[in-house]
Each structure stands twice: as structure tokens, then as C-alpha cells.
Amino acid sequence: MLNFIDTVGEAVAGIKDGSTVMIGGFGNAGQPFELIDALLDGGARELTVVNNNAGQGDQGLALLIKEGRVKKMICSFPRQSDSWHFDAKYKAGEIELELVPQGNLAERIRAAGAGIGGFFTPTGYGTMLAEGKETRILDGRGQVFETPIHADVALIKALKADGKGNLVYRKTARNFGPIMAAAAKHTIVQVSEIVPTGGLDPENVVTPGIYVNSIVRVNNSVKAA
Template sequence: MIDKRVSSAAEAVGDVFDGAVVMVGGFGEAGSPIELIHALIDQGATDLTVVSNNTGSGEVGLAALLKAGRVSKIICSFPRTANSTVFPDLYRSGKTELELVPQGTLAERIRAGGAGIPGFYTPAAVGTPLAEGKESREFDGQEFLLERGLKADFALIKGQVADTHGNVIYNKTARNFGPPMAMAAKVAIVQVNEVVEPGEIDPEIVVTPGIFVQRVVEVADPAFESELVAAGVSYP
């Protein structure tokens, strides 16, 4: 019998090790797996390389992980958001390294990593400062940049419903980076509002097939970053 359920967010992130590469889903607060991130803060792993579109807001979720000093490098497309003060301070003081990646290139690097493709050519960023040091090649008279696939040791993802086989469906624009990150991580951990038995999700609507997911954990009533920030919460 396959049962990928784990009983708590703490158990789900228990084996994240120092120096791990951790992909964190979410675009702004939509799809940000707050409970898994907070469990990771409690767990204590450090010197992490985080792959995420943003850097969180206030002092909760991803911003709290950064503030706790656990992230040595972030691979990111837009590390500047309203209410985002933690990362700018870390960046200016040189405590966290930033690899800035165009958003579509970031998504495709993650997808490629999960699809067994070590590199690909993209037209994005040709002729810009983000092309510096990158191999380029001409196809059909147009210049493209070589970009590398990205893999991770762990991915922290927020879905809506999963079954115990790890099949996942998402909620609206909270889907964002979840499916490609699940593919790219050795251990994809998905928090969902509800875990159901196999057969309860119509196979026609499965978004992330269970083969890409190693652990599911039920967080029935997940917090939202904006609500925590508005309430003045600072984690831990």
C-alpha cells in the first residue's frame, strides 16, 4: 500500500539538511507554503540555497526563514515586494547571495531540471546584464542564451487537495511554481488543505501526478502571509 501522508509539517521537513537546495513554491502569498516554511525554521537546517520567485513579506514565511539566517543563497526573479524588508537588508549586508533570474527562465530551469534536461536555449535576457557570462548561440538568425536546468534536494509546495498517492490539485493562481518544483526535487513535500483516499480525485483533473510527490501533509486551515503581516506576526 502506498501512503505518502505524514502526520505533521515538522515530520515532513525533518530530514532537510544543512546546505540543502530547497525550492519554495508561491508567487507572492499565493501558494506560499507558510506552515512548511515555519516547520523548517523550527527544524533548524541552515546554509540553505533557496529557489523561489520572491523573498516573502513582513517577518513570516520565507521572509522569516531569511531573517533567521538560514539562507546563504537565493535564486529568485523578483526579490522586492511590498512589505519586504528582510531580504533587502540581508542583500545589502552581503549575508545572502542573490542569483537573479528572469521569471520565465526560472520556471523553465526548474521544469527542465525535473524533466532530465540539463540545459536549454532561451531568447530572454539576450543583450542585457543578465546575459553576462552565459554561453550564447544563434539559431535561425536569432541569438539565444544557454540556461541550466535546476534541481533541488527538497521542494516545499502548497496544494489544495492531495490523495495518499501524492496526486495533487491546486487552488487558482496558487498553482504557480508547484508543478515544476515537484518535478525538480528529490523530495517534494506538499501541504494541502485536505488529504483524500485514492480514487477521490478524478484522474482527469490531477495536476501533479503522484510520481513527483514524496510526502503530503494536511494543513486544514493554512495561514495567509498578508493576514499574518497585518496582524503584526513575527515568526518564530
């Protein structure tokens, strides 16, 4: 069921304490800041958040972490020059970290959306990130068994949606959006523009609307070249 929603607050209102929330974005590109701010205002706690990073600066995911709403981060690259809110929580033992090689993160999310129960991959074989995991030698290479990452909710940012919920993205802001949209039970998308059904070339649709549940338009003018 697809809903077009007027405000970001209403869009995230159903997110419950203890939810697993996928948040799109690589650094700031593709990060749905307005939806994250609404999640912060909404007060949901004890969240498990799936994102490539663990927040930058004093906005978006970083604030959600600062305010103690995030119980656990599943990410590939938490430590950055401006990840001070995560750093403080981690050093204080107030946030759990599941560190995942970035390609495993992407493929585990993709697997969830594609109904795959797990897969073997050479990435991480022989490293501390494979400790405790099942391994096999396949095609002559050591490989590690990885499981899908499912989520209750995905918050993602796209450029445009049409009336059927089909999405197109912009440049490297696409990143995790398409795979998170498929992996979550409920996908909430913020877009800069909603066009009428038929207003997107079907050949160019990146995320088909079947993966999308809620769409909200936000007034974030993209600073384009």
C-alpha cells in the same frame, strides 16, 4: 515512496544544512507557510532557496531569511515594498542573490524535472543577466544557454491530495508547485484536504503522485470567495 505524515515538523525533519530547497508560491499565493515555519523551527542552516520572490512581510520565507538560515536566494523578483528582511541581509552582504528572469526560472526548474541538460532561449539576450553565458544565433535570433535548477527538497502547497499522492491546486496558487514537485529529489506537500484514492477525477489531476514523497494535511482554511 509516498508517506502521509502527521505533522509539518516530521515532514521537514530530514532537511539537512546546506540543502537546496525549492519553495512554491508567487507572493503569498501558494506559499506553504506551515512547512516553512517548520523548517525554521527545525534549524537547518546554509540553505539555498529557490522561490520567485525573497519573502514578504514578517512571515514564511521572509522569516527564514531574517533568521539567517538562507545563504543564497535564486529568484526573479526579490525587491518588493515589504521585502525588508531580504533587503537588510542583501545590503549587509549576508545573502547571495542569483537573479533569474522569471521565465528562465520556471523553465530551468521544468528542465530539471524533465531531465533536460540545458536549453537556449532569447530571454535575456544582450542584457547583463546573460553576461558570461554561452550564446548562439538560432532561427535568426540571439539566444542564451541556460542550465537546469535541481533541488534536494521542494516544499509546496496544494489544495487536495488523494491516497496515491495525486494533487490538485487552487487558482493562481498553483504557480510553481507542479514544476518544483518534479524537479526536487524529495517533494513535501502541504494540503488542505486528503481524499481517498479514487476521490480525484484522473482527468483533473495536475501533479501525478509519482512526483510526490511526503504529504501533510494542515488546517489552513482557504479564504475563498
